Amino acid sequence: MSRITQYLLCTGSRVLLPGEDEPTEASIVIDKSSGKIITIRHGQHTPEELAMHPDLVEWIQAGNNVVLPGLVDAHVHLNEPGRTDWEGFWTGTRAAASGGVTTVVDMPLNSLPPTTTVPNLEAKRQAADGQCHTDVAFWGGVIPGNQDDLKPLVGAGVRGFKCFLMESGVDEFPFVKEGDLILSMKELEEASSVLLFHAELEDSPFQIKGSDPREYSTFLASRPEKLETNAISLVIKLLHRFPKLRCHIVHLSAASALPMIREAKAAGLSLTVETCFHYLCLSAEDIPAGRPEFKCCPPVREASNQDQLWDALKEGLIDCVVSDHSPCVVSLKRLDDGDVMAAWGGISTLGLGLSLLWTEGKKRGVSLAQIVEWTCMGPANHAGLGHAKGHLKVGFDGDFILWDPEVEYEVKKDILQYKNKISAYQGMKLRGRVESTYLRGRKIFDNLDGFQGLAPVGKLL
Numbered sequence: 001m002s003r004i005t006q007y008l009l010c011t012g013s014r015v016l017l018p019g020e021d022e023p024t025e026a027s028i029v030i031d032k033s034s035g036k037i038i039t040i041r042h043g044q045h046t047p048e049e050l051a052m053h054p055d056l057v058e059w060i061q062a063g064n065n066v067v068l069p070g071l072v073d074a075h076v077h078l079n080e081p082g083r084t085d086w087e088g089f090w091t092g093t094r095a096a097a098s099g100g101v102t103t104v105v106d107m108p109l110n111s112l113p114p115t116t117t118v119p120n121l122e123a124k125r126q127a128a129d130g131q132c133h134t135d136v137a138f139w140g141g142v143i144p145g146n147q148d149d150l151k152p153l154v155g156a157g158v159r160g161f162k163c164f165l166m167e168s169g170v171d172e173f174p175f176v177k178e179g180d181l182i183l184s185m186k187e188l189e190e191a192s193s194v195l196l197f198h199a200e201l202e203d204s205p206f207q208i209k210g211s212d213p214r215e216y217s218t219f220l221a222s223r224p225e226k227l228e229t230n231a232i233s234l235v236i237k238l239l240h241r242f243p244k245l246r247c248h249i250v251h252l253s254a255a256s257a258l259p260m261i262r263e264a265k266a267a268g269l270s271l272t273v274e275t276c277f278h279y280l281c282l283s284a285e286d287i288p289a290g291r292p293e294f295k296c297c298p299p300v301r302e303a304s305n306q307d308q309l310w311d312a313l314k315e316g317l318i319d320c321v322v323s324d325h326s327p328c329v330v331s332l333k334r335l336d337d338g339d340v341m342a343a344w345g346g347i348s349t350l351g352l353g354l355s356l357l358w359t360e361g362k363k364r365g366v367s368l369a370q371i372v373e374w375t376c377m378g379p380a381n382h383a384g385l386g387h388a389k390g391h392l393k394v395g396f397d398g399d400f401i402l403w404d405p406e407v408e409y410e411v412k413k414d415i416l417q418y419k420n421k422i423s424a425y426q427g428m429k430l431r432g433r434v435e436s437t438y439l440r441g442r443k444i445f446d447n448l449d450g451f452q453g454l455a456p457v458g459k460l461l
Contacts, residue, residue: 005058008441012062030398035440070102070399074379075322081127082112089131095350095417097445100434102399108141109173132458160194189245199231213341216287225254246270253298255308290338297345320378323349355430398441
């Protein structure tokens with residue numbers, strides 16, 4: 001029977017602290033009752049050296065592993081209640097924890113009901129209660145006619161709001177037009193919130209005739225970069241009218257939008273941008289025909305586009321990297337007939353993001369400190385959680401991971417923790433693996449034992 005301890009002490013020779021470019025020797029003390037980091041000392045210290053009674057301390061020695069802050073994934077579709085055959089809080093947060101994510105922010109769709117009213121938010125919270133292995137926060141949704149629900153949702157704790165500028169793929173979350181946005185943005189500016197845009201906007205229907213629906217090139221041609229630049233142009237136009245409201249572009253794919261984003265930021269407009277692991281690690285040229293698991297919206301584009309996204313990340317033009325984990329049941333992915341055009345658009349990534357970014361980033365001279373900035377600090381700040389998440393810092397939540405940056409593994413179905421084990425990354429060789437994950441000083445995942453004996457201790461934020 002394990003003894004009950006009041007504190008957790010993590011010591012290591014490779015601890016990545018805020019403001020440091022490289023990991024350093026450090027000791028971190030977490031008070032388990034508050035879940036907060038209470039002490040950080042340079043060097044590796046024993047409990048006695050820190051004037052702590054050994055019987056009160058759980059001592060974790062990181063060995064050769066790197067100690068990193070827990071990741072924050074600010075773009076996840078957990079789909080509960082209503083579509084729990086697609087995903088759910090139990091499986092989705094387990095998958096997140098296995099990849100070193102300690103906080104996820106759930107999108108307002110594809111659950112039933114969507115998070116567009118306070119009662120709908122409460123239904124989601126009730127469904128999540130007792131099921132979460134990570135902390136979970138929630139985005140609200142903007143749809144036509146719900147502007148009077150927005151301030152009450154802010155008061156109920158949503159971190160901000162998401163909208164679509166073209167069809168979302170589900171009937172219960174219709175897209176908004178400019179007139180709807182003006183009504184909603186007035187409410188949100190007064191509430192000091194943030195509005196997230198699925199930034200694709202048609203100015204005229206695209207007709208793809210006579211093309212093979214199994215070819216990825218057919219799908220790519222149906223979602224050209226112009227859809228993204230159209231949408232971002234509208235967002236920038238609206239920002240001039242509502243300059244106090246921060247607007248955020250989710251899952252940026254089109255590099256051709258980067259110049260207008262750069263110009264808007266230089267002009268002082270409150271615009272932030274995310275991209276996703278799949279846009280940084282997959283390229284259109286490598287996607288075979290008849291493989292709908294690679295389909296998402298906006299689409300994975302060419303390698304030259306990918307290079308420009310990486311450059312924008314390094315420049316600081318793109319603020320953070322998230323998963324946009326968007327699962328569905330196997331039948332909707334059309335794996336049997338390979339019809340990419342008819343398949344559900346969404347790539348499942350929870351559990352793999354850090355390894356993906358490290359594997360690709362190493363080829364591009366990216367440091368672990370940069371990756372932490374993009375996957376921990378950036379998403380935490382974006383979701384309004386930067387006061388408690390994303391840093392190994394006194395006063396912050398004691399969320400951390402032990403990370404082996406050298407180990408290599410192949411992505412196979414049996415390592416995936418999410419519900420429907422469809423993966424665009426299956427067969428890929430990745431470098432870097434999470435050995436264990438801790439939330440507020442309590443272990444929530446172990447690579448050797450999985451979740452054995454580990455209760456879901458995540459909170460709803």
